[in-house]
Amino acid sequence: xxxxxxxxxxxxxxxxxxxxxxxxxxxxxxxxxxxxxxxxxxxxxxxxxxxxxxxxxxxxxxxxxxxxxxxxxxxxxxxxxxxxx
Amino acid sequence: xxxxxxxxxxxxxxxxxxxxxxxxxxxxxxxxxxxxxxxxxxxxxxxxxxxxxxxxxxxxxxxxxxxxxxxxxxxxxxxxxxxxxxxxxxxxxxxxxxxxxxxxxxxxxxxxxxxxxxxxxxxxxxxxxxxxxxxxxxxxxxxxxxxxxxxxxxxxxxxxxxxxxxxxxxxxxxxxxxxxxxxxxxxxxxxxxxxxxxxxxxxxxxxxxxxxxxxxxxxxxxxxxxxxxxxxxxxxxxxxxxxxxxxxxxxxxxxxxxxxxxxxxxxxxxxxxxxxxxxxxxxxxxxxxxxxxxxxxxxxxxxxxxxxxxxxxxxxxxxxxxxxxxxxxxxxxxxxxxxxxxxxxxxxxxxxxxxxxxxxxxxxxxxxxxxxxxxxxxxxxxxxxxxxxxxxxxxxxxxxxxxxxxxxxxxxxxxxxxxxxxxxxxxxxxxxxxxxxxxxxxxxxxxxxxxxxxxxxxxxxxxxxxxxxxxxxxxxxxxxxxxxxxxxxxxxxxxxxxxxxxxxxxxxxxxxxxxxxxxxxxxxxxxxxxxxxxxxxxxxxxxxxxxxxxxxxxxxxxxxxxxxxxxxxxxxxxxxxxxxxxxxxxxxxxxxxxxxxxxxxxxxxxxxxxxxxxxxxxxxxxxxxxxxxxxxxxxxxxxxxxxxxxxxxxxxxxxxxxxxxxxxxxxxxxxxxxxxxxxxxxxxxxxx
Numbered sequence: 001x002x003x004x005x006x007x008x009x010x011x012x013x014x015x016x017x018x019x020x021x022x023x024x025x026x027x028x029x030x031x032x033x034x035x036x037x038x039x040x041x042x043x044x045x046x047x048x049x050x051x052x053x054x055x056x057x058x059x060x061x062x063x064x065x066x067x068x069x070x071x072x073x074x075x076x077x078x079x080x081x082x083x084x085x
Numbered sequence: 086x087x088x089x090x091x092x093x094x095x096x097x098x099x100x101x102x103x104x105x106x107x108x109x110x111x112x113x114x115x116x117x118x119x120x121x122x123x124x125x126x127x128x129x130x131x132x133x134x135x136x137x138x139x140x141x142x143x144x145x146x147x148x149x150x151x152x153x154x155x156x157x158x159x160x161x162x163x164x165x166x167x168x169x170x171x172x173x174x175x176x177x178x179x180x181x182x183x184x185x186x187x188x189x190x191x192x193x194x195x196x197x198x199x200x201x202x203x204x205x206x207x208x209x210x211x212x213x214x215x216x217x218x219x220x221x222x223x224x225x226x227x228x229x230x231x232x233x234x235x236x237x238x239x240x241x242x243x244x245x246x247x248x249x250x251x252x253x254x255x256x257x258x259x260x261x262x263x264x265x266x267x268x269x270x271x272x273x274x275x276x277x278x279x280x281x282x283x284x285x286x287x288x289x290x291x292x293x294x295x296x297x298x299x300x301x302x303x304x305x306x307x308x309x310x311x312x313x314x315x316x317x318x319x320x321x322x323x324x325x326x327x328x329x330x331x332x333x334x335x336x337x338x339x340x341x342x343x344x345x346x347x348x349x350x351x352x353x354x355x356x357x358x359x360x361x362x363x364x365x366x367x368x369x370x371x372x373x374x375x376x377x378x379x380x381x382x383x384x385x386x387x388x389x390x391x392x393x394x395x396x397x398x399x400x401x402x403x404x405x406x407x408x409x410x411x412x413x414x415x416x417x418x419x420x421x422x423x424x425x426x427x428x429x430x431x432x433x434x435x436x437x438x439x440x441x442x443x444x445x446x447x448x449x450x451x452x453x454x455x456x457x458x459x460x461x462x463x464x465x466x467x468x469x470x471x472x473x474x475x476x477x478x479x480x481x482x483x484x485x486x487x488x489x490x491x492x493x494x495x496x497x498x499x500x501x502x503x504x505x506x507x508x509x510x511x512x513x514x515x516x517x518x519x520x521x522x523x524x525x526x527x528x529x530x531x532x533x534x535x536x537x538x539x540x541x542x543x544x545x546x547x548x549x550x551x552x553x554x555x556x557x558x559x560x561x562x563x564x565x566x567x568x569x570x571x572x573x574x575x576x577x578x579x580x581x582x583x584x585x586x587x588x589x590x591x592x593x594x595x596x597x598x599x600x601x602x603x604x605x606x607x608x609x610x611x612x613x614x615x616x617x618x619x620x621x622x623x624x625x626x627x628x629x630x631x632x633x634x635x636x637x638x639x640x641x642x643x644x645x646x647x648x649x650x651x652x653x654x655x656x657x658x659x660x661x662x663x664x665x666x667x668x669x670x671x672x673x674x675x676x677x678x679x680x681x682x683x684x685x686x687x688x689x690x691x692x693x694x695x696x697x698x699x700x701x702x703x704x705x706x707x708x709x710x711x712x713x714x715x716x717x718x719x720x721x722x723x724x725x726x727x728x729x730x731x732x733x734x735x736x737x738x739x740x741x742x743x744x745x746x747x748x749x750x751x752x753x754x755x756x757x758x759x760x761x762x763x764x765x766x767x768x769x770x771x772x773x
Contacts, residue, residue, distance in 0.1 A: 032319050032350065033174060037593050039354040040169035042204050046355060055390055058489035059498065059592060065203040065358075066234070066371065068380070070485045072497060072592030 010083070015060065015076035017051045023081035024048055030078050038079070041069050048084060112160045112271045115185060117212060118196035119205050120167040121478075121597035123224045126254045126606040127196055128164045131264065138613045141166075141180050147613075155264050163190065171211040173322035175522055185215050186306055191271035194263060196222040196252075199229035199236045200598055202369055203361055209245075210282045210357040216308050218270035218277040221249045222263050228600045231379065233372040241368035246279040254603065282360035284314070288349045291342060292317055298339050302331045317349045380478075380598045387479065388596075393486035400479070401505060404470045408509055408540075412462035419462070424455035444638055445631065452679075453630030457623045457729075463540070464618060467506060467513040468611045476602040480520070481594055488592055494574060495581025497592040500530040504573075507537030511730040515737055516614065526590045529580060531734055532747055535726035536573040538566055541681035542722055548685055552702030553714040561715065565722050572723060572754060618733075625732035633679040633728075637687075644690050649675060659756055663720070663763040664713030670705075674720060680727055711772035716763040723755035 011026055025047045028035045042065035043049070052068065053061035060076050062069050071079075116131070118124040128136070132151025141148045149164040165184060166177035173179055185193065195212055197205035212219055223238055242249035248266040252259035270277055284292050296313040303309045304326075315323040316339065324343075328336055343349075386392045428447040435443045474480050480502060488498030503517035514534045521527040538546075546565060550558040637649040644650060653672030660671045669691040676687040685701075692704050706714065725748045726734070734744045766772050 028351075034591060035351070036170075036172055036174055036354075037591060039351075040172070040207060041593060041595060042207070042358070044354050044358055045351060047358070053384075053388060058390060059485055061384075061388060061485070061596065067201045067204045068384075068596040068598075070481070070488070070498070070592065070594045070596050072488060072492070072589070074589055075591050075593055 011080055013077050014049070014051070014062070014071070014079040014081050015054070015073050017054065017081060019051050019054050022048065022050045022084040024084055025079060026082040027080040028078065029080065034075075034078070038075075042067060043069065043079065049079075049081065110158055112158060112192070112268060113163065113188070113190040114160050114267050114271065115163045115165050115190040115193045115217075116196065117165045117181060117193055117208065118167060118222075119169050119198075119201075119208050121201070121595060122167075122196045122198040122205060123254050123603075124164070124167055124196050125610065126603045127222060127224060127252065127260075127263075128162065129606060129609050130254055130257060130260050132162055134609075138617065146177060146180060153264055155261075155268055158268055160264060160268070162194075163188075168208065170208060171215075172318070173320050176524075177522075179322065182215070185212075185217055186308070186311075189306065190217060191274075192267045193217050193219045194222055194267050195219055196224050198225045199223050200225055200232050200234055202229075202234075202236060202365055203358075204595075206361045206364060207357060210360060213247075213279050213281045214311055214314060216311075218274050219247050219279065220263065220266045220270055221245065221247055222252050222259070223249055224252045224254055225600070226251055227253060228598055232598060233378070235370040237368045241364065244280065244364045244366075244368060247277070280364070282357050284317075284353055285356050285359075288317065288346060288352050291346050291349060294342060295339060298335060298342070299327060299331065302327065302335070304330055314353070316343060317346065318353055319343070319347070319350050378598075383599055384482070384596075387482040388485050390486070390489075393482065397483050397486055400474070400483075404467070404509075407470065408463060408466050412466050415462040416459045419458050420455065424451060424458060427451050427454075440642070441638070445634070448638075449631040449634035450627065452634060453627035457619060457626050461615065461619075463510050464513055465611060465615055467509055468614045469607060471502075471506070471513070471517065472607040472610045473602055476607055478597040478599045481596045484520075484594065485596065492589065494533075494577030495585055495589060496526055496530060496577065497590055499592075499594070500526060503530055504534060504537055507534050507539060510539050510541075511535055511537065511726060512618070512733050515730060515733045516618075518737065523590045525585070528738065528743060529577070531738065531743060532750065533573050533577055535730055535747055535751055536569055536576070536723065538569050538722050539681065541727075544682055545677075545684050545721055546718055549702050549705065549714075549718060552706040553709070553711065553718070561718070565718055568719055568758065569722050572758065576750075576754070625735070626729050629728040629732070630679060633676070637676065644672075644687075659760075663716040663756075663759045664710055664767075665717065666708055666713075670709075670717055674717075674724060677721065677724055678727060680729070681721075684721060712763050712766035715766070715772070716759040719762055720755045720759035723751060723758055725751045725755070 012023075014023075017023065025043060025045050027045065028038060028043070038044070047064055050063040051060065052063050057073070059073060060071050062071060116124065116128055128149060128151065131153050133153075135153070136149055136151030138147060138149050140146065146166055151162045151164070153160045153162060163184065165181040168175070168178045168181050171178055171182045184190070193212060195209050197209065209219070209221065221241075223236065223241070226236060229236055238249045238251045248270065250259050250263045250266055252263065283289065292313055295316055296309060299313060299316070300309060303312050307323075307326075312323055312327065316327060327339070331339070387396055428451045431447045431451065432443050435446065471480070474483070483502055484498030486498070487501035491497050491500050494500075499521045500518075502520065503514045505514075506517050507514035511534055514537065515531055518527050518530045518534070521530060543562075543566075546562050550561050554561045633649075636652075637644050637647050639648055641647070650668065650672050652675055653668040656671045656675075657665075657668040660668065665671065669688070672691060673684045673687040676683045688705055689701050692701060692708075709717065725731075726744075731744045731748065734747060735741055738744075
């Protein structure tokens with residue numbers, strides 16, 4: 001499933017992506033500590049990310065570098081995603 | 086095996102002139118790995134039961150040390166805390182890297198989960214920047230296969246340039262090979278030439294500049310290259326260390342350089358993942374479109390906002406059912422068959438001794454032993470249930486499902502579990518907060534835990550409520566539980582907004598793949614946790630029991646004129662604001678500090694002189710108006726944590742501060758709520 005096309009929505013935050021969507025981490029908005037914690041779980045700029053679960057409220061589940069990662073909604077809002085190539 | 090080369094290892098040699106001289110025939114091997122790689126199972130496999138559990142010096146984090154023999158070589162295995170990386174962001178990470186740098190083990194065994202290889206190699210990338218040879222244990226190949234992931238150990242070994250040993254922990258395969266490989270690299274460190282991740286341009290040049298500037302100031306035993314790298318990464322601990330070590334004018338130069346390259350951290354991390362991608366490219370075959378795996382199917386239910394909640398309540402309901410079915414009868418049996426006969430035996434055999442001595446032993450000491458002993462069945466079952474749920478991978482899902490609710494209190498999903506455990510007993514609940522990595526969130530959860538009504542308190546309510554409220558007893562009980570949870574939520578929301586200004590702890594958590602549990606690991610974990618409780622908390626509980634007993638008997642020998650009674654009389658004015666007609670209720674309440682169920686025993690002595698307990702509840706009821714009775718039960722439910730909980734808070738936080746804070750807070754809160762209930766009822770003219 002490819003819900004977005006590169007031309008209509010270039011950059012969105014992770015929290016707004018529906019389940020099944022794929023994208024590439026474009027930017028991480030937060031302090032050193034936040035970025036470091038994301039990095040150790042594989043969430044770095046350039047990583048391909050697949051949304052496994054997003055009910056529009058509560059936490060999200062994503063797949064990154066072969067591992068399932070749970071993210072609070074606040075955290076997901078601070079991760080900017082560009083469309084998968 | 087990696088092909089040993091004969092050239093000298095010199096990349097980190099500058100500052101490691103003093104290699105620790107190990108005892109002949111003894112090798113120190115550290116076991117490292119990220120969480121969820123099956124590290125405890127492998128540690129148990131490597132060491133059998135030859136292990137010692139303690140704490141890391143000055144920390145409340147568990148340290149396991151074990152031994153293994155390989156021919157004539159003895160190997161001491163040190164289990165490092167499970168960490169995702171080696172930054173200074175958590176106490177566990179600091180312990181792991183400090184151990185490697187300061188103690189310089191002869192080799193490190195890094196364990197990775199084959200199903201999450203890209204992820205797990207991040208720690209390997211960091212470890213390779215330290216001057217200790219490494220062996221890779223490739224675990225959970227079976228889980229990887231079930232998920233359609235194929236890993237070629239030999240290809241990975243060739244790429245990394247370090248020995249890679251496949252393991253099937255559940256079948257004990259690969260243990261000997263792993264120890265042999267570790268021994269080989271430990272004995273031939275000069276032949277260890279791994280493929281290390283490198284820092285890319287433009288930051289490689291900056292790194293060289295930093296290294297040059299700090300060259301003369303890096304204190305032993307820190308490797309200079311590593312310190313330079315950590316400075317560039319913005320590591321807080323190393324930055325503070327070097328600022329202190331260097332003359333200000335040189336440090337300012339370093340700082341200016343680091344400031345101009347603040348983005349270096351992202352580049353270094355990105356470089357590590359690029360290195361990982363290169364390492365696994367040929368070794369791992371991952372299906373482009375993953376099959377619908379067991380984990381996917383289970384997660385459709387387990388992490389669903391509604392079904393997940395239902396499943397969660399079912400699992401916890403089952404846990405409690407088990408506890409009641411198994412622990413309560415065992416507890417009763419221990420009490421009747423062990424504790425009472427022991428106390429009676431002491432009384433008869435010491436009949437000639439002074440009464441204070443028999444009292445001290447039979448009531449004080451045996452009373453304390455009894456408390457510890459009767460805690461055990463509940464603890465064992467809770468620990469077992471928890472270890473099982475954790476080992477199969479479910480616990481992370483429970484945290485995920487509850488995250489949205491915990492957010493209201495400024496906590497996140499991981500706090501739910503310990504709090505829920507509190508319904509059984511607050512002691513394992515406080516121990517259960519270990520799953521929370523962020524210290525602030527963990528402390529807040531610990532402070533809130535005693536507000537969860539445990540089985541002992543519910544037993545007191547179950548005994549008194551029918552006499553106090555007749556047909557409305559069930560309603561009153563639910564009301565009391567609701568009050569406790571409401572106070573918990575309110576305190577949580579207040580601290581969140583007033584003290585922490587609404588700042589949310591970040592909820593970022595790995596959800597491991599589900600897999601078959603390892604019973605041995607669960608068994609050993611239950612054994613260690615139970616033993617730790619008996620050893621540490623047990624001693625404090627015993628001591629307190631003797632003190633409480635002494636307070637209830639000194640100075641004259643009977644409870645009615647004891648210090649406890651006097652303390653009750655001293656606090657009686659507070660009781661009078663809640664409609665309590667005399668000091669006896671206060672004394673009974675105070676005695677619940679030893680153990681919550683003590684309230685009943687103390688009421689028995691004070692109201693019936695220790696005689697028949699049959700109409701005890703009735704007798705107490707006649708002395709109280711319904712409003713005063715409700716206030717009494719509410720205070721009992723919210724009152725200060727019991728000795729065991731106080732002791733475990735001390736053990737888990739490492740200081741008495743949080744135990745004292747918890748006691749003070751609940752002292753004020755419990756009486757506050759009691760007074761509010763009674764005065765409110767007076768105002769409305771209800772039940773007075």
